[in-house]
Amino acid sequence: MDLQRKLAILADAAKYDASCASSGSESRDSLDGRGIGSTEGMGICHSFTPDGRCVSLLKLLLTNHCQYDCLYCVNRASSNVPRARFRTEEVVGLTLDFYRRNCIEGLFLSSGIVKSPDYTMEQIVEVARSLREDHDFRGYIHLKTIPDASPELLARAGRYADRLSINIELPSAAGLKALAPEKDAPAIERSMARLRLHIDEARAAARPVAPRALPGAAARPAAAPRFAPAGQSTQMIVGADASDDRAILASSAALYRRHRMRRVYYSAFSPIPDASRALPLVAPPLAREHRLYQADWLMRFYGFAPEEIVTEGGLLRLDVDPKEAWALAHPEHFPVDLNAAPRELLLRVPGLGVASVDRLLLARRLRRLRAEDLTALRVSPAKVLRYVCADGHKPGAAPQPPAQQQQQQQELFP
Known part of the structure; x- marks a missing residue:
């Protein structure tokens, strides 16, 4: 061949x-x-x-x-x-x-x-x-x-x-x-x-690789394999x-x-x-694979335990990402105060990533934050403002999750 x-x-x-x-x-x-x-x-x-x-x-x-x-x-x-x-x-x-x-x-x-x-x-x-x-x-x-x-x-x-x-x-x-x-x-x-x-x-x-030694200088230990x-x-x-x-x-x-x-x-x-x-004769939706990657990210970088991410029915929601699904299922944690909340809670706000939370924590050391500051911190306000409060801003009623877990269960495991 x-x-x-x-x-x-x-x-x-x-x-x-x-x-x-x-x-x-x-x-x-x-x-x-x-x-x-x-x-x-x-x-x-x-x-x-x-x-x-x-x-x-x-x-x-x-x-x-x-x-x-x-x-x-x-x-x-x-x-x-x-x-x-x-x-x-x-x-x-x-x-x-x-x-x-x-x-x-x-x-x-x-x-x-x-x-x-x-x-x-x-x-x-x-x-x-x-x-x-x-x-x-x-x-x-x-x-x-x-x-x-x-x-x-x-x-x-x-x-x-x-x-x-x-x-x-x-x-x-x-x-x-x-x-x-x-x-x-x-x-x-x-x-x-x-x-x-x-x-x-x-x-x-492992040790840092040593620069070439000058004449007469003592040899440094070799780097580990x-x-x-x-x-x-x-x-x-x-x-x-x-x-x-x-x-x-x-x-x-x-x-x-x-x-x-x-x-x-x-x-x-x-x-x-x-x-x-x-x-199975039919492939699962690729959206399911995508949601698993997002959930995996939450476990690795956002402090979520696996049992927190998936609750009813054992399946991730396909219509929203896992972090927002968690927020919708736990309205008691919201709104989060951008000027007072600890890092662990800020990381659970939909729309806030690790880098944006770190920028936010640095910015609030200098002054109190307002809603319009989110754009300057490279955060999209559209999703975040529904879940946070700041000087001059209070969100309206948090959106409620649709009842669709049973429908997803039937689609994936007929």
């Missing part, structure tokens, strides 16, 4: 994996005239998957052959799809070629499982090793790790990758057992724990099983807490060819 045909098959096969982003990596570029690539800079030509996701990495599978038969996966062993397999040097060549053409900022590499988890992981690691050591590639590399691979291979992967990920796939062990019986939820979590340990050790030992400086991430499929949003967010919160996950990505299930009868 020629390289172009392989690329068409294996790039298309990788489009369902959302757990890739280049945020959070260390600064590393080639401005000193050595090496190829950078984790920073502009000029990347972005592409889009059919469901609207923006992709700036070369997203590939090493192969879509797989010995597992996960029912939700288009590349499962029993799937009737064209199969292909790259050689490691082909992936290296494609990455360098696309980077030189300014089409990508790095590589996201995953794979189906062939021969054994260790064999597959060795091939993935070899691609990253060759890019870093043979070609001095300094762009972004994200590797999908195989949970059942040996700890030694996982440790090697972290030496070359900016980020590692292991997909948890479904929010519950029961769901994983039903739809992916060859996968082991405890084994996935053990691999996540190993990665967290390596990442924590590398960060604890790097290990996945952008951390680890995972992905959960939304809508492939009966898990509601409450269960999904509770699972995400546990992953953040136990493994210091950098990101949990959510991917709305897409019906696949020759699907099993155990899977």
